[in-house]
Amino acid sequence: MSTRPNTGSVRLRRLARLSLVVVVLLASGCSAIGSGSLSGTAEQLPTEREAADRYAELETINATVTTVQERDNATTTTVSRKQQRLDPYAYHDRVLSVSASADANPPLVAEGGFVIANGSTLVFYDPAAERLHRASIASDNDSVKPDYPELLGAARSGRAVGKPTVTPGISPLPAVPRTDGEQNDSTAYGQGNVTVTYAGTETVDGRTTYRLEVTPASDAMALESQTLWLDREYVFPIKRQTVSTYNGATYESTVTYRNVTFNPTIEPGTFELQADEVPDDAERVRSSSYDSLAALVNATELSIPDPTVPPGFEFASASHRTTEPEFAVLRYEQSRGDGQITVSIVDEPRTVSNGTTVQIGPYEARQSRTDDRTSITWNADGDRYHVTGQVDNATLRRVARSVAETT
Numbered sequence: 001m002s003t004r005p006n007t008g009s010v011r012l013r014r015l016a017r018l019s020l021v022v023v024v025l026l027a028s029g030c031s032a033i034g035s036g037s038l039s040g041t042a043e044q045l046p047t048e049r050e051a052a053d054r055y056a057e058l059e060t061i062n063a064t065v066t067t068v069q070e071r072d073n074a075t076t077t078t079v080s081r082k083q084q085r086l087d088p089y090a091y092h093d094r095v096l097s098v099s100a101s102a103d104a105n106p107p108l109v110a111e112g113g114f115v116i117a118n119g120s121t122l123v124f125y126d127p128a129a130e131r132l133h134r135a136s137i138a139s140d141n142d143s144v145k146p147d148y149p150e151l152l153g154a155a156r157s158g159r160a161v162g163k164p165t166v167t168p169g170i171s172p173l174p175a176v177p178r179t180d181g182e183q184n185d186s187t188a189y190g191q192g193n194v195t196v197t198y199a200g201t202e203t204v205d206g207r208t209t210y211r212l213e214v215t216p217a218s219d220a221m222a223l224e225s226q227t228l229w230l231d232r233e234y235v236f237p238i239k240r241q242t243v244s245t246y247n248g249a250t251y252e253s254t255v256t257y258r259n260v261t262f263n264p265t266i267e268p269g270t271f272e273l274q275a276d277e278v279p280d281d282a283e284r285v286r287s288s289s290y291d292s293l294a295a296l297v298n299a300t301e302l303s304i305p306d307p308t309v310p311p312g313f314e315f316a317s318a319s320h321r322t323t324e325p326e327f328a329v330l331r332y333e334q335s336r337g338d339g340q341i342t343v344s345i346v347d348e349p350r351t352v353s354n355g356t357t358v359q360i361g362p363y364e365a366r367q368s369r370t371d372d373r374t375s376i377t378w379n380a381d382g383d384r385y386h387v388t389g390q391v392d393n394a395t396l397r398r399v400a401r402s403v404a405e406t407t
Contacts, residue, residue, distance in 0.1 A: 345383055376396060
């Protein structure tokens with residue numbers, strides 16, 4: 001077992017969660033990228049310590065970030081101006097433009113909006129909806145060293161490495177990198193293994209990069225492929241392309257940093273919300289994440305259940321959003337495996353007509369199935385309850401009954 005060099009940089013492990021929200025907000029589109037021919041062998045890569053020393057010299061970044069999000073035939077392209085600090089991690093993204101195909105979901109932040117991440121807080125403003133969102137992100141306060149130097153070291157030596165940490169604000173999809181002209185042995189990655197390959201150097205927006213590629217060893221993994229371009233000078237990913245599948249849909253994300261300035265001076269207050277950035281009459285919405293059921297119960301007047309979940313499932317997290325309608329979500333995950341059960345409570349009853357009629361305690365509910373997930377929905381005392389999971393029908397109904405019994 002190798003010891004990873006101390007670079008002096010840390011990352012909040014759970015901040016990867018917020019990238020799922022954030023990148024969707026500030027994504028950005030296709031860019032014209034100069035591409036040189038691939039060249040080089042793994043032996044020409046820096047050692048892991050040399051790579052860590054280069055990465056440790058990087059503190060701040062300014063760039064124009066272009067992200068293209070594709071789901072099946074729907075495409076959303078967003079361009080933003082990013083100011084980013086690596087340690088402690090923070091960034092400010094100003095959305096410059098957004099374009100989406102007719103069948104794409106509307107962006108969460110329109111042109112002229114912004115996203116600010118600082119510590120465990122995320123703030124974003126959507127001028128189209130005139131709405132300011134403020135979210136707290138649950139964190140175990142644990143930290144990890146950057147993975148990019150380790151990936152280069154693995155590419156050079158051919159050894160296997162563990163799953164790389166997703167860098168917040170780079171990719172909203174399952175992330176994986178690779179290295180080495182020859183494919184290494186299997187590498188642990190989430191629910192499966194990946195092989196890491198070094199594909200040589202390539203020019204991205206005028207900068208020389210190490211091109212790293214990852215391939216899953218199992219067809220059961222959500223990840224299909226990923227390519228990562230690390231800047232040769234600072235070992236920072238200035239481009240990432242990821243393809244994944246989830247619930248039968250194919251997702252592709254390409255994020256490119258252009259017009260990059262490394263180690264610029266960033267003005268004080270950049271990563272704080274300024275009073276004049278949001279109109280006084282904008283709607284304020286607060287979202288919070290919690291590490292325990294008790295913490296959620298204390299934060300809302302919604303009737304929060306205490307469901308009984310199957311053996312092997314454990315409480316993972318909870319979230320709450322103050323909006324119209326107000327809602328909360330409980331998440332349970334399988335300790336061994338990838339099974340999930342979620343329970344949603346919405347302060348707004350709604351007539352549900354699709355699905356099969358089932359009886360959940362005293363309530364008439366509707367049960368339906370999409371891909372590998374079964375859902376049960378019913379109204380009770382002015383609220384709507386929605387239970388969904390990757391479990392058999394009988395098990396999910398038992399969970400639903402326990403929700404009805406504890407609300």
